[in-house]
Amino acid sequence: MLVWHGYTFQRNSCILIGNQKLQQKIVFSVYSLYKKVTGVTDMGERLTKRDIEKIEEEIEHRKLVIRKEAIEAVKEARAQGDLSENFEYYAAKKHKNQNESRIRYLERMLKTATVVDDSSKSDEVGMDDIVEVEFEEDGEVEKYKLVTSIRGNSMENRVSIESPIGKALKGHRVGDRVLVNVNENVSYYLRVKSIDKTGDEGENIRSF
Known part of the structure; x- marks a missing residue:
């Protein structure tokens, strides 16, 4: 739990005064902030087979x-001379290190992941x-796509199936009060109100 500017944040939940829909829209952004402030990392992600394929493709x-390009960029920048004022060298070095960090992050995710079944009744x-x-609060209508947490994006209304609204909606039918x-x-x-069986449309795996 993290207390920040008077707000209490928890994974996949938050306590805020005001409209509950606003809570749902910012919950993923809130948890991203929580991870950055506390250093918490996600272990044991629940991934679909398609998620795993995407991660493996990105790693490859x-x-x-990218690794080859980054190494060449570092070599070219180093060849320009004095490194103390060589901003291109430090930028290239940073890019190379970020790529290696991303590879380690994704490989660690695969090692600790749990494969989940993405099938459901029609x-x-x-x-x-x-x-x-x-x-029910105000009659406003919204659309959400339920995805694994690594594809969640509150700005695009893609919510984790592990989030409060994701857990609540899973298994329900049109007309159900949830x-x-x-x-x-x-x-x-x-x-x-409606269920659209669109399937995985190729959403990106989240960044750090």
């Missing part, structure tokens, strides 16, 4: 393409579905 590309909310919901428990103190109701 970084090792075979009339029920499941992984990679776009769900249209109506908030209670979303953000935490022990905050909850709200919404109703499922």
